[in-house]
Amino acid sequence: MTDRSGTKDDNMSEPDQTWAREVLNSLREDLNASVRAIRTKGPSQVQFWVIALLIGVTCGFVAMGFRLGIEWLQALIYQTPNVARLHRSAALLDWYWILAIPAVGGLVVGVILHKFTPDGRVRAVADVIEAAALREGRVERREGIASAVASFLTLSMGGSSGREGPVVHLSAVVSSAISRWIKADAVTSRDLLGCAVAAGVSASFNAPIAGAIFALEVVLRHFAVRAFAPIAIASVSGTVVSRLIHGDLAEYTLPSTTAFRFYVELPAFMLLGVFCGIVAYALMRSIFWADTLGNDIQRKTGMPRYLRPAVAGLLLGAIALEFPHIIGVGYGITSDALAGRLVFTQAVIFSVVKLVAVAITMGGRMGGGVFSPALGIGAMAGLAFGIVATGIFPDHSGSATLYALAGMGAVAAAVLGAPISTTLIVFELTGDWQTGLAVMVAVSLSTAITSRLVDHSFFLTQLERRGVHVAAGPHAYLLATVRVSSVLRALSTPPAPTDDQIDALIKQGVYIDINATLDQAMPLFDRTGQPFIPVVRPGMNGAPPEVRGALFHVDALRALNRAMAAVSAEEHA
Numbered sequence: 001m002t003d004r005s006g007t008k009d010d011n012m013s014e015p016d017q018t019w020a021r022e023v024l025n026s027l028r029e030d031l032n033a034s035v036r037a038i039r040t041k042g043p044s045q046v047q048f049w050v051i052a053l054l055i056g057v058t059c060g061f062v063a064m065g066f067r068l069g070i071e072w073l074q075a076l077i078y079q080t081p082n083v084a085r086l087h088r089s090a091a092l093l094d095w096y097w098i099l100a101i102p103a104v105g106g107l108v109v110g111v112i113l114h115k116f117t118p119d120g121r122v123r124a125v126a127d128v129i130e131a132a133a134l135r136e137g138r139v140e141r142r143e144g145i146a147s148a149v150a151s152f153l154t155l156s157m158g159g160s161s162g163r164e165g166p167v168v169h170l171s172a173v174v175s176s177a178i179s180r181w182i183k184a185d186a187v188t189s190r191d192l193l194g195c196a197v198a199a200g201v202s203a204s205f206n207a208p209i210a211g212a213i214f215a216l217e218v219v220l221r222h223f224a225v226r227a228f229a230p231i232a233i234a235s236v237s238g239t240v241v242s243r244l245i246h247g248d249l250a251e252y253t254l255p256s257t258t259a260f261r262f263y264v265e266l267p268a269f270m271l272l273g274v275f276c277g278i279v280a281y282a283l284m285r286s287i288f289w290a291d292t293l294g295n296d297i298q299r300k301t302g303m304p305r306y307l308r309p310a311v312a313g314l315l316l317g318a319i320a321l322e323f324p325h326i327i328g329v330g331y332g333i334t335s336d337a338l339a340g341r342l343v344f345t346q347a348v349i350f351s352v353v354k355l356v357a358v359a360i361t362m363g364g365r366m367g368g369g370v371f372s373p374a375l376g377i378g379a380m381a382g383l384a385f386g387i388v389a390t391g392i393f394p395d396h397s398g399s400a401t402l403y404a405l406a407g408m409g410a411v412a413a414a415v416l417g418a419p420i421s422t423t424l425i426v427f428e429l430t431g432d433w434q435t436g437l438a439v440m441v442a443v444s445l446s447t448a449i450t451s452r453l454v455d456h457s458f459f460l461t462q463l464e465r466r467g468v469h470v471a472a473g474p475h476a477y478l479l480a481t482v483r484v485s486s487v488l489r490a491l492s493t494p495p496a497p498t499d500d501q502i503d504a505l506i507k508q509g510v511y512i513d514i515n516a517t518l519d520q521a522m523p524l525f526d527r528t529g530q531p532f533i534p535v536v537r538p539g540m541n542g543a544p545p546e547v548r549g550a551l552f553h554v555d556a557l558r559a560l561n562r563a564m565a566a567v568s569a570e571e572h573a
Contacts, residue, residue: 052230056199056237059171063203064245066167073156084332087325099317105157106313109150109366110306116146120305122367123147124165126462128172132219133470133477137189144173151367158316160326160357164204165369171200187570191227194220198231199238207428208239214421222571268389269438273445276407279381280414281453283355290363312364319357326357330376337379340401344387351380370458374412382407402435410442414450417457419443478563479519487559488535488549497550502534511536514548518556525553
C-alpha cells in the first residue's frame with residue numbers, strides 16, 4: 001500500500017514481514033523435523049523418491065563434470081580442438097611428448113594412490129559390487145575420491161581405459177555419504193547405491209533405460225520391484241542433466257546401410273557371438289595376466305608401487321608412437337569401426353593393439369574402467385568378422401557395420417556379465433532399434449560362453465582373485481557379513497561350557513578371534529565336530545588370549561538362516 005506521494009507505508013509492511021518470518025521458520029522447523037525423522041526412523045516412500053531424485057541430479061552432474069574435465073585436460077595437453085579425434089592430433093606431436101605425457105601422468109597417479117590408498121589400487125565397479133553384497137551398500141570415501149582423481153589423470157594423459165567405471169564408483173561415494181548422513185539401514189543404503197549407479201551410467205551414456213537395468217543387473221544383482229521406482233527416478237534425472245549439458249545426441253552415429261537380411265544371416269550372427277565370447281575372454285585374461293605379471297615384477301625387483309603406473313605409462317607412450325588411437329577412451333576409433341571407415345587389416349591390428357594397451361593400463365594400476373574399451377574392441381572385432389562374412393556371402397549379407405554393432409554389444413556384455421543392460425546401452429548409444437535381433441543373438445551366445453570360462457564377469461572374477469566370493473550368490477558370501485561378536489554367548493549365559501572345556505580346546509588350538517566372521521568359524525566346526533568354539537581376544541605382547549565367550553554351532557546356523565531370509569525378503573520385496 002502506498003500514500004499519495006507514492007512512497008510505501010513502512011508501518012503497513014511490518015505484519016507482512018512478521019508473517020514471512022513465521023512462514024520461513026515453520027518451513028525450517030518442518031525440514032529439520034523431516035531430517036530427524038529420516039535419520040531416526042528411515043525415509044518414507046515419498047521421501048525416498050525425493051532422495052533418489054536428488055542423488056540422480058547430483059550424480060548426473062558428477063558424471064558430466066568428470067567427462068567434461070577429461071575432455072578439457074585432453075584438449076589442453078594434446079593441443080586438439082576435437083577430443084573425439086584425439087589420436088590424429090597426438091600423431092602430430094613430437095615423439096618425446098607422446099612418451100612423456102602418459103609416463104608423467106602415471107607417476108602422478110602412482111603417488112596419489114600410494115598416499116591415499118592402503119594397497120595402491122584404483123577402486124571401480126568391482127568394489128561397488130562388493131559394497132552392495134558385503135558392506136551394506138557403502139564404499140570407502142577417501143580411497144574413492146583418490147581413485148577418481150587417479151582415473152581422471154589416467155584418461156586425460158594417455159591411459160587406455162574407460163571413464164564409466166570411475167563414474168560408477170564416484171557415484172557410489174555420493175550415495176554412501178548420504179546413507180551415512182541419514183543413518184540408512186542396509187537395505188535402504190543398497191537401494192540408494194543402486195540409484196547413484198543408475199544415474200552415473202545413464203548420464204555417461206545418455207541411456208536412462210540401460211542405466212536403471214545396469215544398476216539392478218550388475219550392482220544389486222536382483223530385480224526387486226521396490227527398488228525399481230527410485231532407481232528409475234534417479235536414472236531419468238541423471239539423463240536429464242546429461243542432455244541439458246551435452247545435448248540429446250546418440251554417442252555414435254551409424255550409417256544408413258545397416259540392412260539385416262533377417263533369417264538368412266542369423267547363423268552368421270551366432271558365429272559372431274561365439275567369436276566375440278573368445279575375444280572378451282582374451283581381453284579379461286590379458287588384464288589379469290598383466291596384473292599378475294606386474295605384481296611379480298614389483299615383488300622381485302623391489303620397485304616402489306608408486307612407480308608401477310609410471311612404467312605402464314611409458315609403455316603406453318611407446319605403443320602410441322605407432323598407434324596413437326590407443327590414447328584415452330577411444331570413442332573416435334569406435335565410431336570409425338561402426339561407420340565402416342576401417343579396412344580389415346586396420347580393424348584386426350587396432351583391436352589387438354587396443355587389447356594390449358588396456359591390459360597395460362589396468363595391469364599397471366593406472367586407473368579407469370573396462371566398459372568403453374570393451375565396446376571399442378568389440379566394434380573393431382565385429383567389423384573384421386563382418387568384412388569376412390559379407391565377402392564370402394555377398395548376395396546373402398547386409399552391411400559389415402551391422403556386425404560391428406553386434407560385436408560391440410557382444411564383447412561388452414560378456415566382459416560385464418550384463419547381457420540385458422548392455423543390449424539396451426547399444427540401442428540407446430546408437431539410436432538404432434531395427435537391428436535388435438542380430439545384437440541379441442550375438443550377445444546371448446558370447447555371454448553364455450564367457451560366463452563358463454570366468455566367474456560370470458570381469459568384475460566378479462576380480463573379486464574372486466581377491467578372495468571375495470560374491471559370484472556364487474548370497475549363500476557363498478553371507479557368512480562373511482556376520483561377525484562372531486554378534487553371535488557369541490557370554491560365559492555367564494546358560495547353557496555355557498565349563499572352564500575346563502574351554503581350556504582344553506584352546507590348548508588344542510581350537511578357538512577363534514572375536515573380530516572374525518562366520519565364514520572363518522564354520523570350517524572350524526566342520527573340521528573339529530565341536531558343538532562350540534571358544535571366542536578370544538588375542539593377548540598383547542605374547543600374553544595368552546583372553547576368553548570372551550563361546551560360539552555355538554547352532555547359533556551360527558541360526559544367524560545364517562536369518563541372513564538368508566533377509567536377503568530373500570529384500571530381493572522379492
